[in-house]
Every structure is written in structure tokens, then in C-alpha cells.
Amino acid sequence: MNTFVIGDIHGGLKALIQLLNKLEIQDEDTLIFLGDYVDGWSESAQVIQFVMELSEKINCIFIKGNHDVWCEEWLKSDDVNPTWYMHGGKETMESYMGFSKEDKEQHLQFFQNMPLYFIDDKNRLFIHAGFTSMHGVEKEVFRETFYFDRTLWEMALALDKNIGVHSELYPNRLKNYSEIFIGHTPTINFNSYEPMHAANVWNVDTGATFYGKLTGMNIDTKTFFQSDVVKTLYPNEMGRNKI
Template identity: 65%
Template sequence: MKTLAIGDIHGGLKALIQLIERLKITKQDTLIFLGDYIDGWSESAQVIQYLMELSKTYTCVFIKGNHDVWCEDWLRTHECDSVWLEHGGKGTVDSYKLFSEAEKKQHLNFFEAMRLYYIDTEKRLFVHAGFTSVHGVEYEYSTRNFYFDRTLWEMALIMDKRIKKDSELYPNRLKHYKEIYIGHTPTINYSKVKPMHAVNVWNVDTGAAFTGKLSAIDIETKEVFQSDTLKDLYPEELGRNKS
């Protein structure tokens, strides 16, 4: 029985299918997706459809990312956020051209049911980006931080490893959870192609939207599974790369 945290997919259905095959999951396993299912490669709507079907057979937890919030708003209002269009939204809208209004409504329901965060029985937190409250996620002032915040990861990266958890200098944000699993900030920004670990925070976004791979990590063993590089899976596309 495994629990696997899966990083940002960004419309890469081929990578998602490949990763799921490599995970060799059973019905006793749990898949925790960390958000940003869409915007990037050309199969965003198809990723959502695949995940909806996957969840009928396997135990899945779906965390909501910032790109998912934009798409959810569009599916609800039919109005496109200009910032979203500049960050992959146009490709996502295009991917929905062959979907009926009834199917789009099903996808909207799927987005609306996503969690802002998930805490398991071992006090491990799963959230797309981060949070800012020193008292924990239940006390977060703005829900936007769950899918936009980068300060949690930045703090973890620069933290002095000599500071012990019982020290008054140890960040209160980190004390509430055994481990924290996030996406949102690609590890390729730090020239790392696999999930990164800093203090008790694990970043599983390995840049699938850009030049990286889609990754999953077994939260018990810390074994990492990856797809092929998405640029190789979609050789005729740019994803969210500039060129």
C-alpha cells in the first residue's frame, strides 16, 4: 500500500499516462495530485478527463493549483482572464473545442470539488504552493496563498540546518506538520531534475510545463518515479517554453 505525491502536469497527458504505468499502482494505493493539471501542453482538457476516469478506480486526492483556479473560473463564467491566457490558458481553451457543454459542466464540477490542501493521518500536509499563517493552514487569512504562495518554499531553502525544531528560531509554519509536499515552483529553476527536499518540505514540481519531467514520489520510501521529458513527448510543441 503506497501513497504517491504527483507534481504539476500542465496538460501533458502523454507524460501522465506514462508515469501512471511506471508507478504500477494497485487499488490499495493512494495518489495525491498537487495541482496545475492544465496549461502548457496541448491536452489539458484530456488530462482532466483522464483523471476523472482514474479516480473511479483508484483512490485519488486532487489539490487545486493556481492554473486550475483560472480554468475553473472560465468554465463557470465563459470569461477568460487575460493573465491566464498569457500563462497557458489559450492552449487550454483550444483543448476544450471538441468537448460538449455537458462535458465542460462535468469538468467544472471536478474543479470545484478539488481540495485547497490535504492533511493525512500522519500530519503530512499536501498543498499546491504554500501558506503564510504561523498557526497552520486552518488559520490562513487568504486562500489564494494555498495556490500562489512561494515564501514557504523560499524559507525552507534558505533555512539554517543547524536550527533544531525545539528552538524558538525554528519557523512555526514548519512545526505543525511532519512533512509538507508542494508543487508550483519548478525544481529546474534550481538546476534540479528530481523532487527537492529542504527541511521538512518536498517540492515535486520538476518542470513538466517546461523542459522537465512529470514526477511522483513515494512519501514513505522517497522513491522517485518520472516520465520522459515532455519536450520529447510533444516534439512539435513548446509547452510553456518561450522557444
């Protein structure tokens, strides 16, 4: 039985299917998705439909990302957030053409049921972006932090590698969990096309919405698999050009 964590998909259904084939998922495996299923490539609505059906066959945990929050708000109210529209929302709205009102309602419920984080039985935290409380996610004041924060990753990157977890200089924020798995901040921002590791934080967003790949990682062995560069799977599309 394996557990795989999957980074930000951003409407790249072709990349997701390709990745799952490489992972060779078994019925008893678990998939933990780190959020941002939509916004970017042209198949956002199709991604949601696909993962909903996938969850009927194998155990899946769907963390909510900031783009999912925007899409949820649109499905609920028809209000278009201008920031969302410019950062993939336009493509997501277009992907819903042909979906019935009932389909959209099912997708809305799917978004509404997504947790903002998950902690497993080995005290590993899975969250889209991060958190700021030194006491952990349960003590976080603003829920938006879970899907917008970048300071957790910045802190992990800046930490002196010689400072161990038992040192009083090791950040209390990181001590709350044995490991932390995040998406949200593309590793291609740091010239890496593969998952990055800093302190006890693993960043699995390898830039699928831009010019990177979609990644799935075994949380125990840290073996990872990747799709092709996603833009090569959608040669007639631009994808998102702003980070």
C-alpha cells in the first residue's frame, strides 16, 4: 500500500492521466492532492469531473487551493473575481461550457467538501500553501493563510542547514510536524523542475501551470514521477504566464 502526494494540476487533465499511468496506482493506494485543480490549461472542469470519479475507485484526499476557492465562489454566486479571471479563471469558465446546472452543483459541493489541510497518523501535514502560527494549523487565525501563505516555504529555504530539529534555533513552526508537504509556490521559481526539500518541508508544485511538469511523489520513499512538460500536451494553448 502506497501513498502518493500530487502537486498543482491547473486544468492539465492530460498531464494528470499521464502521471497516474506512471504511478501505476493500485486499488489499496492513497492519493493526496495538494490543491489548485483548476485555472491554467483548458480542462479544469474535466479535471474536477475526473478526480470525482477517481475517488469512487480509490482513496483520495483533496486539499483546497486558492484557485479552487475562487472557482468555488464563481460556481456558487456567478460572481467573477477579477484577479481570478486574469490568472486562469477565464479558461476555467470556458471549460464549463457544456456542463449542466446539475454538474456544476455537484462540482460546487465537491469544492465545498475539500479540507484545507490533512494530518496523517505519522504527523505529516499536507497543505496547499502554508501556515504562520508557531503552534500549528489548529491555532491559525486566518484560514486564507492555508492557501495563500508563502512564508513557510521561504523560511524553510532560508534556514541554515546546520541547524537541526532539536536546536533551540530551529523554527517552532516547523517542529509541529514530522514532515510538511506543500504546493502553491512553483519550484521553477527556484530553477528546479523537480520537487524541492528544505528543512522538513517538501514542495511538490513543479510548475505544471507554466512551463514545468506535474509531479507525484511517494511520501515514504520520496520516489517521484512526472508528466511531460505540460505545455507540450497543450501545444495550441498559452497556459498561465504570470506567477
